Structure formats: structure tokens, C-alpha cells
Amino acid sequence: MGRTDVLDVRAILRTPVMAAVVAGALGVSLLFSASPASAAPAGVPQPYIGPDPVGGGSSLDTIARLDGVALLDQLVHLTPRERGEFLDLHPDAIVDLAATPPAPAAVTTWWSRTAPLARAALAAELPGVLGNLDGIPYAVRDLANRTFLTQTVFAIRDQLEAGVGRAMEDELQARLKMLGAVERSLLTGPSGEKRSLVALDVTQQGRAVISVGDLTDADYVTFFVPGMYVGVAEQLVDWTGNAETSLIEQQQWLAELGLEGEVATVAWIGYHTPTVVNIAGMDLAYQGRDALTGSLQGLDALRGGTGTVLASGTPGTSVAVADSGPFVSIVAHSYGSTAAMLALQENDVSVDALIVVGSPGSPATSVDDLKVTGGNVWVAAADSDPVPRSGVFGSQPLDEAFGANRFSVKAMTDPITGEQLDDIEGHVYYFWPGTTSVRNTALIAIGQGALATTDTAPAKATAK
Structure with missing residues (x-):
């Protein structure tokens, strides 16, 4: 205790x-x-x-x-x-x-x-x-x-006003800072979509899950799972912004392609991400595995049939089937990709698409080990990103033998819209607006992986 x-x-x-x-x-x-x-x-x-x-x-x-x-x-x-x-x-x-x-x-x-x-x-x-x-x-x-959230903030302020020791004051002030980040992350963003506080843990460094858009009615749901150093106090505002950036991109592509559907994205900081002192261990990845499993099973319990809205045949293509739930994707970065792959390998949960970027690997040896409909697994990494070359947690999804689809994160002119898109440098900018990475992940998340570009063969499809 x-x-x-x-x-x-x-x-x-x-x-x-x-x-x-x-x-x-x-x-x-x-x-x-x-x-x-x-x-x-x-x-x-x-x-x-x-x-x-x-x-x-x-x-x-x-x-x-x-x-x-x-x-x-x-x-x-x-x-x-x-x-x-x-x-x-x-x-x-x-x-x-x-x-x-x-x-x-x-x-x-x-x-x-x-x-x-x-x-x-x-x-x-x-x-x-x-x-x-x-x-x-x-x-x-x-x-x-x-x-x-509100009651906890008031309770902490009351305790501070009543007087506490220096160490306790520092701890309570740190909690207030973390809770303030949650409050700011709930403010409506440029999409105008409502943000919802799906989960909140106010202990230690905190954990929080915020949705952008309506998870109850969305046709497309994307979970953004973070990696190293992404905590509530310092990064939740930006991580929620990343989810909103993708939501806007997905909405624009649905309109561009003449498709219908509502989108919701989830800024999921549902586990304690590692720091430099524990990045080499798997303990937090297993915690992330099970917490993410609970979130996905919760969506399935309320909506039914996650992993069955679109059925993939050849990876990167999809066809409509019985609408028994939303099209569910996971976009996982860095250490978060290890947690996500563990969930899809070891737990009773499945998704329609898995997108991993900057991954240090996982115990899964191929897409066949993962419960992803039709093997619809996508992977990318910047040339200057050192993490995928580490191989610290097992098989590398970038390897050809893993069987994942590769998508580009390099600068290009969009073959459909003509927009000039930026490339990715290093390990942390995969969700930056206006990048090829955001473009391709958004298309995959709405079941249009066939339009994602590779470094060798950009998609030539045109809008409807």
C-alpha cells in the first residue's frame, strides 16, 4: 500500500x-x-x-x-x-x-x-x-x-488552501497542471466537432481518453495510440490536436471521393507511456495492451461488430458488407505500436485497419499473427527515424517478411488533389498537418487504403 x-x-x-x-x-x-x-x-x-x-x-x-x-x-x-x-x-x-x-x-x-x-x-x-x-x-x-474532473480540481484547491507540506503542495500542483491540460483538451477545435472525456485517471501522472466527434454514431473510428514521453500534462493538448487533424483530413477525403459517413477520432493516452528510464522494458506495453483492449471492447459492446463493417480482400482494398458497426482503425506510434500489436495478437479484440509508424517492433512475426481484418496492416517510417532500426522488441513490421503494406511519408504532390505535401523528419512528426503521412493514414482509416501512396508507385485514382 x-x-x-x-x-x-x-x-x-x-x-x-x-x-x-x-x-x-x-x-x-x-x-x-x-x-x-x-x-x-x-x-x-x-x-x-x-x-x-x-x-x-x-x-x-x-x-x-x-x-x-x-x-x-x-x-x-x-x-x-x-x-x-x-x-x-x-x-x-x-x-x-x-x-x-x-x-x-x-x-x-x-x-x-x-x-x-x-x-x-x-x-x-x-x-x-x-x-x-x-x-x-x-x-x-x-x-x-x-x-x-471539476470536483477533483475543487477538492485539490480546497486542500491547498487549507495548507499542506511542501512536498504535498508540489504533488497537488502537478495534479492541477495535469487536470488543466485535460480541461484545455476538451475545448472545441477547428473542426467544430464536440470533444468528449471518455476516460480519466487523475492519479500519478494521469491518463485520459478524449474523443473528437460522436463515437456513438460514427461510421469510422480511429484510435491514436502514443509512444514514449506522451503524457497527459505535457502532451494531451497536442495529442488531441493530432486526432482532430486526422478527423478533418478524413472528412475532406470522404467529401473529395463522394463518400458518405461520419468520423470520430480518439486521442488515447490510456496507459503510462515510457520514459528513458523504462523504455527498454515491456511492462508498460502490456499495460497498454490491456487498457486498449478494454477501450476497443467497450466500443464493440455499444456498437457491435467492430472489424466487420468493411471486409478486406487483397490488402489495401475493401468492399462494403453488413453494417454491424463502425470501421475501426488504430494509428499507433513508436512504443504505442508495440502495445497495439500485443493487444491484437494476444487479446480478444480485432480491428479493420492497423497503421504503425516509427515502430520499435513487437513479438508478432507477421500480419497473420494480428487480428486485423484481411491483413489490413500498414507501416511507415521516415528515413531519418532511428527507432525502427532498433529492433528492440522483436520483429520489425517494416521488414518485407512481416507482410505489412508500406505507405510513404515523403514529400510529394498529391496525385488526386494536386496539393503539395511535406515529408517527415525524425521520429515525432508523423501527425503534422499537411504531410504525406497524415494524408495516407486518413485514407487508410476510411477504408481507402488502395489510394495510399508508396515511395515507388503513387496512386493514380481520381475523385468521384
Whole structure:
């Protein structure tokens, strides 16, 4: 257990701020689970709630032994006073619920069969928990997380005004800086599309997921997964800007090609990215693997059928099939590509397109190891990017034997629009506006990989 002098846990539990602040007080991270826990399916009788017939104790003690959907079911049936008492007596139960939540599909089923008033009460009292449960509708999560964000900011300011030691003041000020970055990242950008706070962890250096556009209705959804040194406090604003740049590019290409469809992009800083002290290890990649899996499974639970909207035959081409969900892409940079490939290799999740840039590699040896529809995997790297040459994490997706499609990031004149596009230098500018890289990744993300350019054979197709 970590430090217990950060905050008064019992006092915080009596306010709606409790979820992340409990995490800080207990020295653990509440949100972004390492792996979704299984949950009892709908229709299974719930455990007896009342005086414990075996070990003695109150009904609240019995509830505290539950987990997943079973615990959520009992929490919604308690009165506000009883929930307050439960939080006082059993804070670890809520910590465990957030740390190992039910599978997203189970959460979606639970939410659909829970009365609206009970949902509202639980969201109001536990916004930091419900706002981060994959499988709950995105509009509900956005409202809960924004509430949680505001309340956490006020709680920290109140504590600072009350007076703390120098070390604690520095820690709390760092959290305020991180939360301020989240607030700025939620401001509407040049596309005019609404931004939503899909997930928020306010502990340690923080984690956050922000969508640009409506994930509930979008026909094309793209997750942007970052690599080394991309943290909430310093990079979330720019990372969300990168997601917006791609959204605008995707929208423009849909219009240029005479295609219909709504776009949503996701600035996903859902794991703690490595720094120079831990970049050589795989631990954070595995954390990213499982957190990304939860996000993708949450989308699938709400929308259904990710990986089936467009079916790829020959890599780089696509045909329409039954519309049972959005066309889902991952754009993964650097160390984030390792996490993304681990998710698609080892976990129960699939996507329609995977785009990796500046990748240090992964244990996957070929596209056949990855659950990507039709082997629709794309890779690129700037000539001056040193990371892909490191080979530190296994097979390199740039290698011909890996079987991925190569796309260009070099300067060129767009063969369709005639626009002059810039090249990429180094490791960090793959998402810079006006580059060949942004052009090609946007086309792949809307299922038009056949129009992506290579260094040897630019696409010659024309707009419809």
C-alpha cells in the first residue's frame, strides 16, 4: 500500500470526488484495468443480501464480498444513506471494482437493465467509477468524467488552501497542471466537432481518453495510440490536436471521393507511456495492451461488430458488407505500436485497419499473427527515424517478411488533389498537418487504403 497522507479517505468518500482520490490516497490506480474481469451473465440470481448466514456481519459486509456486475447491482439497490455507509466501511470494494471492472459486454447489459433513476444516482455519487467503465454509453461517461474532473480540481484547491507540506503542495500542483491540460483538451477545435472525456485517471501522472466527434454514431473510428514521453500534462493538448487533424483530413477525403459517413477520432493516452528510464522494458506495453483492449471492447459492446463493417480482400482494398458497426482503425506510434500489436495478437479484440509508424517492433512475426481484418496492416517510417532500426522488441513490421503494406511519408504532390505535401523528419512528426503521412493514414482509416501512396508507385485514382 502506498502513502496514506495524501488525502483523508473517509472524508473524500462522503463526496462525489471519491473515485480517483481514493486511488491517490491508497497509492493505487483506480482506472484503466489490467484485464477485464469476467462477470455473472444477466439473469443469474444475485447473492442473498441480508445478515450473513455463515460468517456473521451486516448485509453491507456481504455486499463487499461481491465484485463486478454483482456489486454494481447491489449498489444501485442501496439508498443514498446506505451507499454512504458502505463507502465508509468498505472503500477497498470500490477500489477493486474500478481496478478490475466487469467485461464491457457485461457492463452494457447491466446498464440496459438498470432503472434510469438508479443509474443517475450511481453516476452522481460515483462519477469517477461509472465514467470509466467501458461499456457504458459515451454521453453518460463524458458527463460523469467532466463532473469528476471539476470536483477533483475543487477538492485539490480546497486542500491547498487549507495548507499542506511542501512536498504535498508540489504533488497537488502537478495534479492541477495535469487536470488543466485535460480541461484545455476538451475545448472545441477547428473542426467544430464536440470533444468528449471518455476516460480519466487523475492519479500519478494521469491518463485520459478524449474523443473528437460522436463515437456513438460514427461510421469510422480511429484510435491514436502514443509512444514514449506522451503524457497527459505535457502532451494531451497536442495529442488531441493530432486526432482532430486526422478527423478533418478524413472528412475532406470522404467529401473529395463522394463518400458518405461520419468520423470520430480518439486521442488515447490510456496507459503510462515510457520514459528513458523504462523504455527498454515491456511492462508498460502490456499495460497498454490491456487498457486498449478494454477501450476497443467497450466500443464493440455499444456498437457491435467492430472489424466487420468493411471486409478486406487483397490488402489495401475493401468492399462494403453488413453494417454491424463502425470501421475501426488504430494509428499507433513508436512504443504505442508495440502495445497495439500485443493487444491484437494476444487479446480478444480485432480491428479493420492497423497503421504503425516509427515502430520499435513487437513479438508478432507477421500480419497473420494480428487480428486485423484481411491483413489490413500498414507501416511507415521516415528515413531519418532511428527507432525502427532498433529492433528492440522483436520483429520489425517494416521488414518485407512481416507482410505489412508500406505507405510513404515523403514529400510529394498529391496525385488526386494536386496539393503539395511535406515529408517527415525524425521520429515525432508523423501527425503534422499537411504531410504525406497524415494524408495516407486518413485514407487508410476510411477504408481507402488502395489510394495510399508508396515511395515507388503513387496512386493514380481520381475523385468521384
